[in-house]
Amino acid sequence: MTDAIPYTTIDRSKVRSRSACRRGFTIVELLVVVVVSGILLAATLPRFSTALTAARIGRVSRVVASDLEAAVSLAARQRRPVRIECDCANRVLRVVDRTSGAVLRQRTLSGEQDLTVGTLSLSSSVGTASTVVFPSGLVASTLTVTVGEGSRTRAVVLNLSGAVRIN
Numbered sequence: 538m539t540d541a542i543p544y545t546t547i548d549r550s551k552v553r554s555r556s557a558c559r560r561g562f563t564i565v566e567l568l569v570v571v572v573v574s575g576i577l578l579a580a581t582l583p584r585f586s587t588a589l590t591a592a593r594i595g596r597v598s599r600v601v602a603s604d605l606e607a608a609v610s611l612a613a614r615q616r617r618p619v620r621i622e623c624d625c626a627n628r629v630l631r632v633v634d635r636t637s638g639a640v641l642r643q644r645t646l647s648g649e650q651d652l653t654v655g656t657l658s659l660s661s662s663v664g665t666a667s668t669v670v671f672p673s674g675l676v677a678s679t680l681t682v683t684v685g686e687g688s689r690t691r692a693v694v695l696n697l698s699g700a701v702r703i704n
Contacts, residue, residue, distance in 0.1 A: 590686050597646060597654050597684045598691035601630065602701045604644050605682070608632040609699045611641055612670040621680060621695070622667035623659035630657070630682065635669060646684065655686040674699040 605621065611632060612619045618635040632642040646654045661668045662679040669677040680695040692704040 590689055593651065594654065594684060594686055594689045594691050597652055598693050598703050600644065600652060601646075601682050601684060601693045602703050604630060604632070604642060605680070605693060605695045605701045607642060608670050609674055609676075609695075609701075612672050613674060616672045618669050618671050620667050620669050621659075623657065623682070625657050625659060625666070628654060628657040630659070654684045656684070656690070658683045668695070670695075670699065 608619055608621050615634070619641060620633045620635045622631050622633060623629070624631070628645065628647040630644045630646070631640055633640055644652075646652050646657055659666050660681050660683075663677075665678070668680045671677070676695055676697050676699055679697055682693045682695075684691055684693070694702045694704060696702070
């Protein structure tokens with residue numbers, strides 16, 4: 538006796554057609570996904586750009602604050618007054634020895650990608666574009682350095698006692 542499988546007829550209603558068994562996406566479905574992704578990207582790109590600009594301005598203001606603190610330290614360490622001045626057209630901030638005129642520290646805010654700003658301005662409480670830091674840590678006049686890009690600006694203030702604050 539053999540164990541033969543009996544021949545039965547195939548019920549064609551239970552068999553799927555060849556095209557129904559295919560898996561994947563049609564070109565129309567892929568185009569819809571690409572169009573929707575493009576619309577979402579176009580909607581979020583301006584906010585992303587604004588956030589990057591704000592982060593860069595914040596980073597630059599922290600670097601400028603660090604440079605102003607370093608100027609106070611340099612005056613105390615050298616036991617000689619230093620002058621903080623700005624070449625705002627070229628976006629350069631300098632710390633200069635007041636007696637010899639030697640540049641002790643210089644920061645250029647126009648060439649490097651991470652530290653590039655659109656505007657740099659320096660103002661003091663007496664109306665000059667520079668101030669003097671004495672070895673005792675005292676400053677001749679309150680100094681405000683403003684960095685900006687477009688409508689975003691941050692002000693770094695060096696007050697008369699030599700303390701630095703970012704606004």
